[in-house]
Amino acid sequence: MTVLPADGLSLAAEFPAPAHEHWQRLVEGVLRKSGKDAEGSAAEEALSTTVEDGLITRPLYTSRESAPDAGYPGFAPFTRGSKPEGNAAGGWDVRQRHALTDPARLNEAVLADLENGVTSLWLTVGGASGVPVSALAGALDGVYLDLAPVVLDAGGETDAAATELLRVCAERGVDARSVRGNLGADPLGLAARTGAEPDPSAAVHWAQRCVQEFPGLRALTVDALPYHEAGGSAAEELGASLATGVALLRALTDAGLSVEDACGQLEFRYAATADQFLTIAKLRAARRLWSRVAEVCGAAGSGAQRQHAVTSSVMMTRRDPWVNMLRTTLACLGAGVGGADSVTVLPFDHALGLPDAFARRIARNTSTILLEESHLARVIDPAGGSWYVERFTAELADAAWSFFQEIERSGGQGAALRSGMVGERLAATWAARSKNLARRKEPVTGVSEFPHLSERPVEREPVPPGPAEASGGLPRVRRDEAFEALRARSDAHLTATGERPKVFLAALGPAAAHTARASFAANLFQAGGIEPVHDPVSVDTASAADAFRASGATVACLCSSDALYAEQAAAVAEALAAAGARRVFLAGRPAGYSGVDEYVFAGSDVVAVLSSLLDRMDVA
Template sequence: MRVQPEEFRPAAGFPPATRDDWRRLAVGVLRGSGVEAGSPEEALASLSFTTYDGVTIAPLYDAADLPGDAGLPGFAPYVRGSRAAGAAPGGWDVRQRHAHPDPAATREAALADLENGVTSLWLVLGEDGLDPAALPQALDGVHLDLAPVVLDAGARTQEAADAYLRLAAGLGVAPAGGNLGADPLGLRARTGVRAPLTEPAALAALARRAAEFPGLRALTVDATPYHDAGGGDAEELGCSIATGVAYLRALTDAGLTIEEAFGQIEFRYAATADQFLTMAKFRAARRLWARVAEACGVPGHGGQVQHAVTSSAMMTARDPWVNMLRTTLACFGAGTGGAQAVTVQPFDARLGLPDAFARRVARNTHALLVEEAGVAHVLDPAGGSWYVERLTADLAEAAWQWFQDIERAGGAAAALDRLVPERLAATWARRSRDIAHRTYPITGVSEFPDPRERRLVRPPAPEPAGGGLPRVRYAGAYEDLRDRADRAAGAEARPAVFLATIGPVAAHTARASFAANLFQAGGLATVASGPGTDPAAIAEAFRRSGTSVACLCSSDKLYAEHAVPVAAALREAGAKSVWLAGKGRYDGVDAVLHAGCDALDVLHATFDDLGVAP
C-alpha cells in the first residue's frame, strides 16, 4: 500500500519561476512573431488590453497582484458573498421573467416554469406587460407563500403592489419574499418619466408595508438601463450605488432607520457572456455596497441582495441559437459571482414573446449548471484567483470614482439630466467603433453569419416605453443591414458581391473566406469566379454574376502580377467598384479589406453601389 507524503509539492522538481522570467520569454516570442517589443514592459503592454471602464487586463497575474484580504462569505466586505457557506444548498434562485400582456398566457407559462425548476417569478406590468388588475388571473394557482414574486410595474408600481398584497391577503397567505419593485430613478432612466413614488414619504410607506412580511422588499435598484444604454461595467455599478444611496436618503428622511432602509433594497445587474468580468462585477458590487454601509455606520447590514439578468444588449435576432451560449456563460458568471437570483432570458427574446421551447431552454440552463455541472456547490469559486481578485478590486475602484462624480453632480437624480447620458454615450461610441471594426466580434452576426438562415418568427412583444436613456443592440447595425438585404431579396435575387479568386485554391481560400464572411455579415451573397488568373475569364464570370461590385482575393505574390490587369478587366465588364482583400495599393482597386477595417463602412458603401434601397 502506498502512503502519500504529508506535504506534496508538484513543482518541487522545477526551478522557481518569476514574473521577470516570463517577461523575458514573452519578448522572445513576440519578436519571433514580428511584434516590436524592445523591453519586457513593452511586451507586457502589447499583450494587455483596456476595458471600456479604463481597467487594464494584463496577460499574467501572480500573488503580487492580490489586492488584500477579501474576507469570508457572509461577512463584510461581502466580496466573497452576502451569505455564509451552506445558506443556499440548492444554488441560486431561478427567477423567470414574464411580460406577456395576456393573463391566461402568463398563468400557463408561470405554472409551467414553477413545475419545472423555476423558484421565483418576475412579472412585468403596466404598459410594457400585464395589466396590474389582471394579477389575480395571472397568478391563479401560484402558491404565493412558496414562490416569491418580483413586480416590475414602472409608473404603476403602487397600483401593482396594492393588487398583489390584496391578492395575498385574500388567499390568507403571506408573500414568500420577492420585491414590490419600486424604482423611480430606474423608471426615469428607462423612460424619462418622473414617477409618483419620487417622494420619500411614498417610498417609505411602501417599505413599511413590505416590512410586514419577512423576506419581502419594496425597492429595486435596476442598473440594467445603464448597461442597455451601452455603458461599461463600472459605469453600471457606479450608477447603481448612487441610486441606492439616493433611496437610503429618501427612506431615512421619511423616518425609517438606516438598518431598515438597507433591508428594503435589492439590486439588479446585467450579466454578459464575458464570464470573468461578470464574476468580478457582482463581487465588486458587494464591496461597494459594503463600503456604503460602513460609511453609514452599519457595516453588518451591507450584504447586497443581487438579482442578475442576462444582458439584453448582447442578444441577437440573427442566428438566435447562439444566444444559448451567451446566456449560459452569463448565467455561469452571475451564479459563481454570488448573485442570489438569476434570470436567463430565452434565446428568442430579441424576436418577440418567447415560446414554450425557449423558456424551457432558459430553465434548463440553470439545471445544467447547478445540478449537472455542480457550479453552486462552492461559494465564490473565483476567490483567491489572482486575476479575478485584481479585476474585482480595479472594477470597484473605477466604479467608486464614477459614483463620486455622480455625487458631486448632485446625486443620481441630478446626474440623469446630463452627466450620465453623456458618459454612457461616449462609452457606447467606443464600443460601436469596435463592433464596426469587428474587434468586438458577434458570433453569428458580424462573424460567421449564416446567409441561408431562416429568421424565426415570434408574436411581437409590447414595445417598451422610450424617452429615457437609449436601448442599444450590439448587433443592431449589422442586423439592420441584414433586414435591408432581405427586403431586396424578396423582389429578386439577393444582392451579391463577386469574388475574383485569382490563382489556385490554396492561394485565394483564406482571403476569399475572409471577404465572404465580411459581406455576408450584411446579408449579401457572394459569387466566386473559381481558380484561375486569366483576366478575360474572370471578367466573363463577373458578367454572368449579375452584380456590379467585385472583390479580388488572392496572395500578395499573385496580386503583384495579376491585381492590376484583373481589376482593369472587371472595370471594362461594368464593375462599379472593386475591392481587394488584403493590403497594398493597385491601379483600378478602390479600397482594401483587411482585419480591423471598418466593416460597416464597407457594407454601407457596397449597398449604395449595388443600389439596395434603405
C-alpha cells in the same frame, strides 16, 4: 511502497522555482518570431488587452498582484458573497421573467415554469406592456404565494400593483411573515427609462409597510439595467447603481427608517454578459462597494447586497438567435460564480419578441443544468483566490467608485439624470464601443462574423407581439443594430427582386494563395447581406472579365497573396472594371494598385464599407 513527503504531495519538488523574468524572456522569444521586438515589461504589455473603462487585462497574474483583502463569504466587505454558505444551500433563485398581457396565457406560462424548475416570478404589470393590475389575481391562480416569491415590475403603476398583490395574498390566507419577493418600486429606474421626474413617496410608503408588516418582503429595486441597456460600461452600471441606492437610502432614512431597515428594503439588479469574468468581477465589486456605503452610513453589518442578475439584452441577436443560447449560458455561469442571489436567463428568442414555451423551457433549464449537472453552487465563491479575478474585481471597483463620486458631485442620481450627465457619459461609451463593433474588434457571432445568409427564420409557437418598451429616457441599444440595418436592406432587396446583391470573388492563383482572404472577404460581405460568388474558384487576367459577367454580380473583390497581387492585381482589376464592375475591392492592406477602388482588411470599418457599397448597388 511510495512514502509521501511529510508536508503532503510536493508536485513541483523536482523543478526549479519559476521566476517572472524567465517567463518574460520566453515571451520575448515568441514575439521575436512574430516580428515584434519587445523586452521585459514591454513584452508583457504587448500581450495585454485594454477592456471597458480603460482597464487592462494582462497575460499573467501571480501572487505578486495586490488587491484588497476580500474577507470571508458572508462577512464584510462581502466581496466573496452575501451569505457564509454562498449558494451551496440549494443554488441560486431561478427567476423567470413574464411580460404577457393576457392573464390566462400568463397563468398557463407561470404554472408551467413553476412546475419545471423556476423558483420565483418576475412579472410585468400594468400599462401597455404588462398584465392589467385588475387581472393579477387570475394570473396567479394556482400559485402558492407563500412558496413562490413574486417580483413586480409595474413602472408608474407600482402603487396599485403592490396593493393588489398584497390583497390577493391576504385573500388566500398567506401569513404576512411568509410573503416573499419584491414590490419593485424603482423611482429612479423609472426616471431613467421614461425621463419622468422621480417621485420616491410611494417607494418610501411601501418600504415602511414592509418593515412593519411583511419582514420577508422587499419594497424597492435598484435597477441598473437601464444604464447597461443604454450602452454603459460595467463601471458605469455599478456607479449608477450605487448613486441610486444612496439616493433611496436618503429618502428612506429621512422618512424615519433606520439605515439597517432601509438597506434591507433594497434589491440590486445587474446585467450578466457572455464575458463571464467581467460578470463575476462586476457582481463581486458591487457587493464590496455597497458594503463600503453601508459602513460609511454607520450600518456595516447591513451591507450584504441582495443581487438579481439578468442576462444582457444588449448581447442578444436577431440573426442566428440560436447562438444566444451559448451567450446566456456563459452569462448565467458568470452570474452564478459571481454570487448572484437570483438569476434570470432571458429566452434565446428575446430579441424577436415574447418567447414561446420552448424558449422559456431552454431558459429555465440553463440554470438547472449549471446547478444540477455542473454543480456550480456546491463551491462557495469558486473564483475566490484567483489572482486575476481578485485584481480585476479591485480595479473595476475603483473605476465604479470614481463614476459614483462624479454623480454625487453633480447632485446625486436624480440631478445627474435631469442634467443629462449620465446620458452623455453612457452615449460616449457606446459610441466608442460601436466603433469596435463596426471594425469587428468586438465580433458578434452569426452577425458580424460567420453570418448565414440562407438561414431559415426561427419557427415559433404563435405568441402575441412583444410589449411596448418604455421610452422618453435613456435609449436602448443592441450590439447587432448596425449590422441588422444592413441585413434588413438586403432582405428588402431580396423580397423586391428575388435575389440578394452579389459580389464576385476574383481569386487569383492556387487555393493555398487565395483561400484565407477569400474566406475573409466572403465573411465580411455576408455580414452586410451581400452574397459572395466564388465560381470559378480561381481566375487570371484573361478569364476574369468573362467570369465576372457570368456571376451576375455588380462588384468584385480580388483575393490572393501579397506576392500575386504584385504580379496580377492591377491588370485583373482593370479587366473587371472594363467588364462593368461598379466597384473593385481588394482583400488586403491598401497598396495603391491601379484599378482597385477600395481595400478591405482586418480592422477596417466594415459597417461604413458595406453601407456605402449597398448605396452604390442601389439597395434601398
